[in-house]
Amino acid sequence: MASRPYHHGALEIALTDAAIEVVRSSGIGALTLRDLARTVQVSPSAVYRHFPSRDHLVSRVSQLARQALARDLLTRRDAVTTRGRPARRTVERFEEIGRTYVQFAIDNPHMFEAAFVRCDIRPVNPDHPDAWGVLVDAIDQMIDAGAVPETRRQDGPIISWAGVHGLAQIVTASTWPDGVSADAHIDAVISGITRSLR
């Protein structure tokens, strides 16, 4: 008959792919085991051979979302090729990371929400790449280039992270009026963060 074989073959991958698609377009709240099983043409309980519970699946999607964000940060950071004094380039890379962080949230609000959803299940493998690490590196570069005082090596990351993460949350929030450009606010916050590192 050669209909669908009894064993799917790559069910775990198919499930995570489908899950990401659902989350990207409809949000983490719309993620349903049964719906997922339907789209992958598999019985609901088959999911449990690969994920112990729905929360584990959510946790996996969340990690993938964080990694997608971190990859975005790296790509856009490396695209900054400023000529002139190296110190200036470190600052511009740092600011590009911040802008990209917020822009990711604006462009993919559901994925951003999923990336930091409250979840009790911790990922088995650490994130790679890791957004926090990208930020720490950028600040280290600025300090090494003399663009930012040594003092900031310790508190610089948390200050910057809080700023961009908070702005991303605010701009993504449902209370934010649609159609209002966020660009001015982004520039204001990024400038403010850079100023706070002086």
Added chain:
Amino acid sequence: MASRPYHHGALEIALTDAAIEVVRSSGIGALTLRDLARTVQVSPSAVYRHFPSRDHLVSRVSQLARQALARDLLTRRDAVTTRGRPARRTVERFEEIGRTYVQFAIDNPHMFEAAFVRCDIRPVNPDHPDAWGVLVDAIDQMIDAGAVPETRRQDGPIISWAGVHGLAQIVTASTWPDGVSADAHIDAVISGITRSLR
């Protein structure tokens, strides 16, 4: 028989009270209409006489959480009675507001989550008091007292809000290691925000 009367009498208040209690202790995800109806000793569908849907109830709890936060900000702000130059007091009040914002999230993580939960239902009445307004006022006071340049009247609020809100999110997140004191990070971010308003 004078058991419970057929009409509850103050069901809406009882429901919101019970809902807040559930959210405070177990989070917004644990909020269930049926469970709520059980604790108030009422049939599940009775809830629909007061809330058109679960989302409307969630929206109500969310608003109450935001108002509780705002009240906390006002109380702690007014408790700051610094002697000496008025300009100094405006800054200390501003920083106390920021610290209180983050501390609220640490002390009531579930209520803080609920306060900014993504929700399609907009509250009928505006928040009162309103945390954003408290922050704007504090910055206006600093500017009027000459502690902060006039330029910050426009971008000061978003810069400050992003910082404290982001820090609150980070400290509240599940990835934050338990038992690690957040005080140093709070001080660092608050100082950074004040510095960025220069």
Added chain:
DNA sequence: GCGGGAATGTGAACACCGTCAACATTCGTG
């Protein structure tokens, strides 16, 4: 090659959930 355990998928069931429609009771006002 083949036999058997491990891995993977199925089907039916359970308890719970949000929501609704039809009905019952009480309140409040003319």
Added chain:
DNA sequence: CACGAATGTTGACGGTGTTCACATTCCCGC
């Protein structure tokens, strides 16, 4: 007092996560 409005109940529907017993297939050691 009567009667409509407000409020609460009962029972049902479809959906959900999860589990358990069972079916099928894969793969490794003989």
